[in-house]
Amino acid sequence: xxxxxxxxxHEVTEMGQEVTLRCKPISGHDYLxxxxxxxxxxxxxxxxxxxNVPIDDSGMPEDRFSAKMPNASFSTLKIQPSEPRDSxxxxxxxxxxxxxxxxxxxxxxxxxx
Amino acid sequence: AQRVTQPEKLLSxxxxxxxxxxxxxxxxxxxxxxxxxQYSRQRLQLLLRHISRESIKGFTADLNKGETSFxxxxxxxxxxxxxxxxxxLDTNAGKSTFGDGTTLTVKP
Numbered sequence: 001x002x003x004x005x006x007x008x009x010h011e012v013t014e015m016g017q018e019v020t021l022r023c024k025p026i027s028g029h030d031y032l033x034x035x036x037x038x039x040x041x042x043x044x045x046x047x048x049x050x051x052n053v054p055i056d057d058s059g060m061p062e063d064r065f066s067a068k069m070p071n072a073s074f075s076t077l078k079i080q081p082s083e084p085r086d087s088x089x090x091x092x093x094x095x096x097x098x099x100x101x102x103x104x105x106x107x108x109x110x111x112x113x
Numbered sequence: 114a115q116r117v118t119q120p121e122k123l124l125s126x127x128x129x130x131x132x133x134x135x136x137x138x139x140x141x142x143x144x145x146x147x148x149x150x151q152y153s154r155q156r157l158q159l160l161l162r163h164i165s166r167e168s169i170k171g172f173t174a175d176l177n178k179g180e181t182s183f184x185x186x187x188x189x190x191x192x193x194x195x196x197x198x199x200x201x202l203d204t205n206a207g208k209s210t211f212g213d214g215t216t217l218t219v220k221p
Binding site for chain 1: 145147149155156157158159162164199201203205206207208209210211212213214
């Protein structure tokens with residue numbers, strides 16, 4: 001398996017634009033996580049899914065953020081409209097079951113100017 | 114609610130010195146605890162998990178339920194250990210919460 005695949009790897013966008021980050025989890029994994037990493041706040045859990053169903057989205061900063069998982073092999077994280085403070089590395093990760101290792105993607109480096 | 118605390122954002126030691134990265138947690142259930150490592154500009158990867166009770170790259174971590182701690186230790190640090198280290202907790206519901214991370218620098 002190629003591991004968790006994220007796209008784009010890097011994105012620079014202007015404030016106010018819509019940003020869509022994509023993730024393909026490892027096949028067979030039931031859990032999918034979206035994390036945001038910044039120097040100030042470390043690694044924050046934004047939302048996680050179990051069997052494509054959102055379980056906990058309490059970490060989503062505000063209504064500008066939304067995440068979907070239409071099927072077991074694809075998820076999106078959308079920011080609309082984007083703001084400079086959204087600049088961060090966004091990681092997608094997946095896991096087979098509770099208590100198993102979480103596998104991370106390489107991250108999407110977002111810069112909003 | 115569960116919480117993971119890593120009190121040190123930065124830790125610097127000399128090569129060959131012992132190193133301990135602290136992790137404390139709060140969770141009312143039975144925790145599953147992990148340490149993940151992120152080398153420069155790479156993805157996070159698992160370093161070790163408490164139920165395995167194994168030593169990876171010379172690192173060990175013992176779960177102390179009385180002190181609610183899961184500190185990561187290595188007796189002799191190497192320069193290649195320089196990285197960011199995250200402590201993580203899994204709840205029974207499957208939620209994985211990470212600490213803020215500790216950046217370890219091992220100086221020659």
